[in-house]
Amino acid sequence: MSIVRWLGGNFVSGYHWKDGIGPKDKRPTRLDLAWGFRENNSFGTDEYVDWCRKVNAAPYFCVNLGTGSLDEIRDWVEYCNVEKGTYYSDLRIKNGHVEPHKVIYWGLGNEMDGQWQMGHKNAEDYGKYALEAAKLMKWTDHNVKLVADNYFEYYIIFRNNKIIIAKTPMGIT
Numbered sequence: 001m002s003i004v005r006w007l008g009g010n011f012v013s014g015y016h017w018k019d020g021i022g023p024k025d026k027r028p029t030r031l032d033l034a035w036g037f038r039e040n041n042s043f044g045t046d047e048y049v050d051w052c053r054k055v056n057a058a059p060y061f062c063v064n065l066g067t068g069s070l071d072e073i074r075d076w077v078e079y080c081n082v083e084k085g086t087y088y089s090d091l092r093i094k095n096g097h098v099e100p101h102k103v104i105y106w107g108l109g110n111e112m113d114g115q116w117q118m119g120h121k122n123a124e125d126y127g128k129y130a131l132e133a134a135k136l137m138k139w140t141d142h143n144v145k146l147v148a149d150n151y152f153e154y155y156i157i158f159r160n161n162k163i164i165i166a167k168t169p170m171g172i173t
Helices: 009-014 045-054 070-081 087-094 123-140
Strands: 002-006 030-032 037-039 057-063 105-108 145-148 155-159 162-166
Touching: 002 105, 009 030, 045 057, 045 070, 057 070, 070 087, 070 123, 105 123, 123 145
Parallel strands: 002 057, 057 105, 105 145
Antiparallel strands: 030 037, 155 162
């Protein structure tokens, strides 16, 4: 099975997933500061997962580590993966998806080392924030698999709720 990542590129650092759920005519139009256009949010979480199922691909969401909050990240996992009985799982059900999406693959930000990025972070700051996001995501659904962002000069690994930042892969054991 193929894996397809969404959101892509610099757009993710300013995207708020709650804008892309519920009735399309009620979704807000936002300025996309990364690319300078208006985003009408007509294609969101549920549409993406439905599309992935149609093309036999595993969904892979990339979370907003730029302007997004830890609560927002945790809530997205809850919306997608918790069966029922919580605020966001019940909201997914209300939006027409009774079964959980069971999204396994989640990326932790996009190119956060770039000065052009909304919410730019150096490797250490990225690692600290990504680790906190990872903990909340795993506590919400222990089945998720997380992918750390790529840094041009660093390797970032999460191990046993600790972060390892190394200049070379040799520094990672």
